[in-house]
Amino acid sequence: MLIEKNPALGGATVMNGSNIVATGSELAEEIFGDNGDTADKFYEDVNKGSKYTIKEELTRAMADTIGNAIDWVSEAAGLKYRKAQTQVADHSVERQVELDSSSSAELIEIASGVFEKNGGTIMLETKAEELVVKDGAVTGVLATDADGNNINVTAKSVIIATGGYGADEQYRTDEMEGYLYYGPSFSTGDGLEMAMEIGADADNLDWFKIYPHGWEVQPGIGKLTTYSSKKATDMGGIYVNSKGNRILNEASVYSDFRDKIMEQEDSVAFLVMDEETWNEFYDLLLLHGFSEELIQGYLDKNGTETPIVVSSGSLEEAAKAAGIDAKVLAETVSTYNCLLYTSDAADDSLRVD
Secondary structure, eight states: OEEOSSSSSOGGGGGSTTOEEOTTSHHHHHHHOSOSOOHHHHHHHHHHHTTTOOOHHHHHHHHHHHHHHHHHHHHHHTOOEEEOSOOOTTSSSOOEEEETTOOHHHHHHHHHHHHHHTTOOEETTOEEEEEEEETTEEEEEEEEOTTOOEEEEEOSOOOOOOOOOTTOGGGOOGGGTTOOBOSOTTOOOHHHHHHHHTTOOOOOTTOOOOOSSEEEEETTEEEEOHHHHHHHHHTTOEEEOTTSOBOSOTTSOHHHHHHHHHHSTTSOOEEEOOHHHHHHHHHHHHHTTOOHHHHHHHHHHTTSSSSOOOOOSOHHHHHHHHTOOHHHHHHHHHHHHHHHHHOOOSSGGGOOO
16 A cells, blocks of 8 residues: 655656666666766765765665666566766766656556556545554554544554655755755655654764755745756757856766855856757756747746856857856857867866767
């Protein structure tokens, strides 16, 4: 039995575009061949990308079991994966796969259908309220349905898969001030609270994930542009600050990019691209949660409020609308274009890969 408090399945899963790491799976071997990827290599990439702040036993468990997990779910649900369009710099080898649709909606629809076909029951708009404990073991869940009826579920095993807690401001620390929240509005720590109420330990609640790619679509709320942004930099897009200076090598791992953004006076970076790149960027936005109307609305504001999305036939005009030093930006673009042919950057952190 699956209990879901929302009117539809998916949760935070709908935000990732079906992209997943397949290290150690038969699927990865089929797609990538023998590319040298191992659980140990994946573990180290995660550790490095996290600035060596990982929870070792949990990261080890993920690295060692993710292959079997992806093989199991793809076989059980008949999911057809391919090499993902986006292979992020944090991974030292290609290991990311995605569904043909590049959409988690496909995963959710197919997997939930297989679940029900095999006797599973899905209860939507039903909120788990409390874990039932008997003789020191969790034996079920007390829940409430959309009509306010109480439901008592008894089970041999209970899995808490309620997502994060970032949408509940009581869990936000002072260190989180100024960072955007990119998760769903319904990630309110329900499972965390139920587990803690029966004595479960909680760890690292003062930690939070910071995404470097995204637009502030509401005050304090971000919407991810990861796939679009990666495509743009692959095609030559560059990141600059409001002074017009390029801030890093765009092939850097995400944690380095995040840190560079936070070093800026306004904690903002601008992604500058040409028309050809924008067209690819735009198409991926549409594929991953944005609508034509939403994007056009941002363009119509022409830099007067966040998110700053401007388009112009003139680099100078675009820079002025975005609040970027136009003269410095022109020099930056010229320098970058020269580096494409010489790769002789005075600052190694600004080399072009």
